[in-house]
Amino acid sequence: MLLTSVIIVLREVLEAALLISVLAALRQMQGGSRRGLLWGVLAGLMASLVIARSMGAISELADGVGQELFLAFLHGVVYLALLCISVLALRESSSHTLLMGVLMATAVAVAVSREGEEVFLYISAFQQNDEVRSSLYSGSLIGLGIGASAGALLYYALCLLPPKCGYRMILLLLTVVAGAMTLQASGLLIQADYLPDGMVWDSSGWLPEDGIAGQLLYAMLGYEATPAPAQLWAYGGAVLLMTSVLLWQWRRSRSAS
Template sequence: MLLTSVIIILREVLEAALLLSILLAMSRFLNLRVRWFWASLAMGVAGSILYGANLVAISNAFDGVGQELLNAGLQIAIYLLLLLIAALLIANRRRGAYKVPLLQGAMLLAVALAVLREGSEIYIYLMAFRHQPDLLPGVMAGALLGAGIGFSVGALFYYLLRGLPQQYTLLTACVLLTLVAGGMTLQAAQLLIQADWLPAQPPLWDSSVLVAEHSVVGQLLYALVGYEATPTLVEFLVYIASVSVMVLLLGWMRYASSKKNSPVA
């Protein structure tokens, strides 16, 4: 149970920790207050406990696929918030303080929803062993190890962004946010396939021989780009479409901001 717990908790913690580290680093980069950080954690933890406590009712909704639909909705909501955040990051960097309350509010909601989504899975998993005292110590030890690894990777990305030359920081953060956003929509597509809201299809390829999904590298890729060893055509198209929308939006924002700041002849 120790290794299983490490992998499960690592998978859940990594995604939230990665997103949190990127947004926190960008707040520091733009000299913004980070009070949203603590509020988002509190909201996310409270929401995850509420989610876990009402799991039966949620799961039974919509003819038994309520949990899949709610999780997919959370992922799509985070994706939309990341579109807004990335656009405002570029605007703030090029125009100075621009719609800062909106940017901080979007960061708060994105992290809170990510913590709610991943935290609820952790809460449900741990609660399943509360009446199994023989297994609980190993499960808790594995959970602590997995969480420690996940937060360590998040800290690594935070200090990586903070240590970059300033001219590369925003670009790197936008690339990372684009990859994370694409992963969110890919996971949403997978959940909608499980709920029979999208068609199930045979996989396009199987890359598990190269990188196993349950390996540490696989979990890191899952958190960063939504890595799936056996993606279907629907999942692939959703991922490409969502990344393309993000890239086009960032390109347009950069162009619009540069034109606005260019000197008038």
């Protein structure tokens, strides 16, 4: 139970921590306040408690697939927020500072509520068992500490990069995270029978999803050992759209300057 708790909590915390770290580094490079990110974390934690307590009722909606549709919607919100944040980052205009802060806080709040809900549900499912309670809490704290530490290391690493290189790395990471959100959303829609199922390849033999490496790759890249064609199309389309929009905005900014 100890190792299982570490892996599960680490996966959820790492997803949110990496996103928060990248956005905080972007805010630092822009010279803006990071207070909005803190408010986003607090709002996300409160929302995750509400969602976890309401998940039973949510699951009964839409003929029993309410949970999948709701979580897919949250992933879609994060993707759109990251797309807008990336575009505004290339504009480098002070008039968009407030909008940037709102979008960052929204992305953080939604991501934290999504991952926090999974952690709360996992802990609540086993905390009544006296035999595993100690290892459950210990493993959860260890996973939380490792995930938060990884996020802090990424933040400082990005801040130490030269501004031009740092901006490029941040935009690359935001594109990867946005693609992962779309991949996970499409997987949920497949579970809800809104998208066709299938399997393009099976890498579970050498990199299983339930292993440590697989869990970490899932957190960072949305790794799937047996992805469906619809997931790959969704991932490729999301990354292509974000890349195309960023290139268009970059060329527009260069022409204007």
